[in-house]
Amino acid sequence: MPQGFHGELSQVGGTLVTMAKAVRETMRQASTALLTTDHTSAQLVLERGAEITVLFRLVEDRVYDLVGRRRLSPAELPVTMTAVRVAADLERMGELAVHVARSALRRHPAPAVAPELTTLFAAMSEVADRLAGKVVAALADQDAVLAAGLDQDDDAMDQLHRRLFAVMLSPDWPLGVEAAVDGALLGRFYERYADHAVNVAGHVVDLARPAGEARSPR
Amino acid sequence: MPQGFHGELSQVGGTLVTMAKAVRETMRQASTALLTTDHTSAQLVLERGAEITVLFRLVEDRVYDLVGRRRLSPAELPVTMTAVRVAADLERMGELAVHVARSALRRHPAPAVAPELTTLFAAMSEVADRLAGKVVAALADQDAVLAAGLDQDDDAMDQLHRRLFAVMLSPDWPLGVEAAVDGALLGRFYERYADHAVNVAGHVVDLARPAGEARSPR
Numbered sequence: 001m002p003q004g005f006h007g008e009l010s011q012v013g014g015t016l017v018t019m020a021k022a023v024r025e026t027m028r029q030a031s032t033a034l035l036t037t038d039h040t041s042a043q044l045v046l047e048r049g050a051e052i053t054v055l056f057r058l059v060e061d062r063v064y065d066l067v068g069r070r071r072l073s074p075a076e077l078p079v080t081m082t083a084v085r086v087a088a089d090l091e092r093m094g095e096l097a098v099h100v101a102r103s104a105l106r107r108h109p110a111p112a113v114a115p116e117l118t119t120l121f122a123a124m125s126e127v128a129d130r131l132a133g134k135v136v137a138a139l140a141d142q143d144a145v146l147a148a149g150l151d152q153d154d155d156a157m158d159q160l161h162r163r164l165f166a167v168m169l170s171p172d173w174p175l176g177v178e179a180a181v182d183g184a185l186l187g188r189f190y191e192r193y194a195d196h197a198v199n200v201a202g203h204v205v206d207l208a209r210p211a212g213e214a215r216s217p218r
Numbered sequence: 219m220p221q222g223f224h225g226e227l228s229q230v231g232g233t234l235v236t237m238a239k240a241v242r243e244t245m246r247q248a249s250t251a252l253l254t255t256d257h258t259s260a261q262l263v264l265e266r267g268a269e270i271t272v273l274f275r276l277v278e279d280r281v282y283d284l285v286g287r288r289r290l291s292p293a294e295l296p297v298t299m300t301a302v303r304v305a306a307d308l309e310r311m312g313e314l315a316v317h318v319a320r321s322a323l324r325r326h327p328a329p330a331v332a333p334e335l336t337t338l339f340a341a342m343s344e345v346a347d348r349l350a351g352k353v354v355a356a357l358a359d360q361d362a363v364l365a366a367g368l369d370q371d372d373d374a375m376d377q378l379h380r381r382l383f384a385v386m387l388s389p390d391w392p393l394g395v396e397a398a399v400d401g402a403l404l405g406r407f408y409e410r411y412a413d414h415a416v417n418v419a420g421h422v423v424d425l426a427r428p429a430g431e432a433r434s435p436r
Contacts, residue, residue, distance in 0.1 A: 060299075067285060068295045077286045081278075084299075088306070169396050178387050180395040181402040188403065 024132035030100035031125035045101035052094035059087035144208035147201035157194040242350035248318035249343035263319035270312035277305035362426035365419035375412040
């Protein structure tokens with residue numbers, strides 16, 4: 001069944017939504033593994049991380065195939081290439097979920113998160129999930145307004161990240177070096193996850209822009 | 219002056235070499251800033267990081283322009299797109315150098331690296347520089363054999379990274395939580411830098427492969 005450019009591009013868009021949903025679910029499971037020391041969840045995350053990479057390659061192959069077959073206009077080409085960037089950011093989010101799960105597995109059956117930090121990491125994982133949920137919705141509906149609203153959640157993540165360091169570096173920190181090192185790395189994984197979610201949102205905003213306008217410097 | 223596909227692509231390749239050289243120099247300065255608490259070097263790194271991002275956009279724009287104007291063959295297109303991936307990895311390496319410099323600035327005029335870790339970080343920065351040097355040479359000469367040789371240096375980096383954690387998490391660690399948290403994050407920056415150098419090398423190997431063969435799953 002022959003399809004126009006927009007039909008083919010929207011097929012790629014469908015794969016991006018699938019990817020974003022998988023990324024969200026994977027980080028959820030990673031957070032569960034982290035906060036409840038659930039070994040099965042952690043193992044599942046590793047498998048799903050590999051699936052997300054396969055989806056990334058699928059998007060790349062489809063885009064290259066599309067670009068190779070059609071002579072795209074100067075407006076169509078950047079839009080098409082943006083799909084690859086979105087996929088790359090989503091893949092990186094999946095990788096960060098895998099890093100969280102690996103941290104959980106490394107300390108299993110002990111918790112990788114010190115009891116003093118559980119509340120903070122629960123909050124970070126909630127913000128991460130909210131960001132991923134908005135990414136899914138923004139991609140599914142090509143909703144630039146929704147995409148622009150991610151900055152607030154990103155600020156919330158940055159605040160939690162700063163509070164995490166304040167707790168660990170305070171003279172009252174009751175735990176040792178290992179708990180703080182784990183906390184620092186885990187904090188960075190969640191913070192980077194949020195950054196990549198914001199990148200995806202930025203691309204959605206670019207995609208919604210009428211052809212000819214400059215893209216944002218992301 | 220009209221140019222063929224290969225002429226245009228080699229122009230892009232020239233920009234990638236420029237980028238790789240800038241990335242190498244930037245990480246060198248970041249390491250100097252880190253190990254000698256040199257404020258001026260750290261400031262320079264922030265400026266050069268911005269320049270590297272500009273070069274990344276230049277590569278993207280040129281590739282999109284090239285792909286948009288020419289009807290590339292199924293063999294030419296992936297090669298062309300690989301340039302964007304290389305540029306993205308190099309940009310990320312530049313960002314990691316900026317993270318190192320920011321860590322140095324955050325503790326300035328105190329050193330961000332505890333005296334106990336100076337030797338390890340000096341070794342990590344040497345391996346990072348060796349990797350970057352090979353990336354420059356492999357890109358400049360399209361040398362797949364040289365590119366394949368990066369794995370050894372990456373192993374060296376992983377070993378140093380593991381040793382770093384062993385030192386910080388040993389019961390003999392004489393310093394507090396802050397020094398270990400700084401060390402953990404800095405260690406991760408150097409390790410990721412090496413990972414991205416290996417990615418670039420993998421792309422060079424792909425580029426050197428005769429058209430039609432499958433690319434490696436990077």
